[in-house]
Amino acid sequence: MSDQTVSPAAVQAQPAERAAASVRPVSWKYPITYAILAVLGLLFALGSPAGGRTHFRLASAGDFFEIPVIELPSRPAGWVLAATLLALTVYAFWRASNRAQARLWLPLLFGVLFVVAFLVWAGADRGAVIPLVTMLTGALALSVPLIFGAMCGLVGERSGVINIAIEAQLLAGAFLAAVAASVFTSAYLGLLFSPLAGALVGAVLVFFSVKYQVNQIIVGVVLNVLVIGLTGFLFSTTLTQNAELWNARQQLPDLPIPVLSQIPVIGPVLFDQTILVYLMYVLVAVLNVFLFRSRWGLRTRAVGEHPRAADTVGIKVNRMRVYNVILAGAIAGLGGSFFTIGQGLAFGKEMSAGAGFIALAAMILGRWHPIGAVLAALLFGFSTSLGNVLAAIGTPVPSEALLMLPYVITILAVAGFVGRVRPPAANGTPYVK
Template structure:
């Protein structure tokens, strides 16, 4: 090879060594815009002399943490300047073409939310109950987390599951009916996954056997479940509510010692068995999806079904079994709407949560832990809106109610970065 050719071939290597890839401006610009918002709105418009108070503990905690009383304007200025410094750091790292760890968005988001709460709660003659906000966030996230886990297992196997909404609603319906008939919330807990699995059976029947477009069949199943449950609600449940739709609630099961830890104890360890099941399912999926033979087979049929078939994996059977199991997980999430909260069944009470669960799955990049945190983000935004609407804030209540849906739009629009679904999802496999 000549000297000229050697130089030509060496050029890309040198450019790669010096890091000439395009600068990623998306996140640094976002950080800068949010820091500017914090300074120009939260800091400048905090009432002079106002104070914001946060309640950090409950009466059952080991240690009674006093109410945190902050001067609103100095606190928002301090937080705004810290956010500006973090934004400047992100810009500097972007110019250097260096990656920042996950600590930066987590820290930035936490401080921005804190600045918002200090500003929103300034001079409101009310205490912001932080434990209540976090407890509400977890509660609102439960059906989203179950739904996201359902979508993750199905799509990792190659089946697009738009029917999560219907599976949640079916789980809520059957849980309420069975719990009412047997006067036992635990009976409803066993029935809920059956309802979700039955919807998944229909999904796999048409998607795998007859190769119907999976998005279309998912939408049809959602409409079917909404129509069927609404019809039964109007004709059966409302005529004899004492028998078919009486309220039953799962009891809370506080874990000794852990439930009395300040802040996190009442949030994480004073829950119903349904929430504890959620912890277990997320942990097991995180291990099994990436570190087990089952997970390897599931990812294989979702990415390269032909190669999986070549080594002896029954692709369609794997997809059917995994999707039905995923439907059972979604059914458990639906149980939260009724027996999880002690409510009777109501028409369309899932209220679009299945679609937000899909967004959480995408935002989490088809990873159990990522989907968990994405669902918690949606639940947290809703909980903040509910609490602030109660104490009164400068933000219109309509805007607060829009928060989770705004986040959903940004998630599915790819704002969080390019996400790649499993290569063979939605593609029927023929041997």
């Protein structure tokens, strides 16, 4: 007899787990997606020139120590990466056949290896070095407004209010940040004013959708059109006529964190940023903790999932929704300041360029979870940065395809790795007591 003791709860749980695994349907979506990408990896290896070389730069100025340029033989490296992708694909098929749950590390590892395989092929014998640190820094920068917008949508929709007006809130934040920074000649004051613009748009959204039960999607679309038209009119009249006063460039300075910013690769990417990026780190961490481990988070999820049950225990459902949507608008407005003072640019017409809709897609791709939404936004930012770098070094990929790359990657990610998602049950449904 074994000396190991098994608790009664564990004995009861084991059959339940086996039963759940036996009834879980087999999903071949992930393995088939991996198989398609693995075949592309094989084509990259076959397309690499014999004797070709690909160079990667991981070092940047100010690092503790200099990492030499990495030189890889293109075709052998491509074959090794393709074989690894095929092995991961076989493993994914094996897990699917056993009805095992998907693990996060598998798509992340597969995605990283696939990108490396693509870069090895694209940069072979191009006479240029692929700057990985620059690419990663650009990916993070391009993701900043998307992450703020995704957090805005997450707070609103977890409360039961659909927010299509993220685009308007980002654009309003960019506008007011540029104007305030120009008038007061201080980028930091512009940063303080930007959440007010987003909160104002959120207040209008929640006023019509909660108080008068107007269709939330229609209100959001109208607000997008309204803010685009209003900021465009003010830009064409006031801002362009006296740009020195109303639309002068102001930029947030970089604030490198001592020691951390000198760590090779990750230091320049994560710890040599502006205060806006550091605020983004704090926001994601706070939301991730508060949404699932605080009284506010419990009430927010309750009014988004089952408002009538929340009302029976004394939670003011509509008041909670009003406060949360206005807070969400302030978050998006803060993110909109990246387009102007975050990059040292003057305000321009429609300069958000659809980032609000991409942020909404990132929130859905992340399954209404802060960490998932951040990963989805980083995916889009990285794909955009990848296209910019490849266009700069010159690749066999047509320039039109590089411009399409971020959107293609996002569509493939949504189709291949998300599948069916479930929004909060009461999302978009007005509550009448």
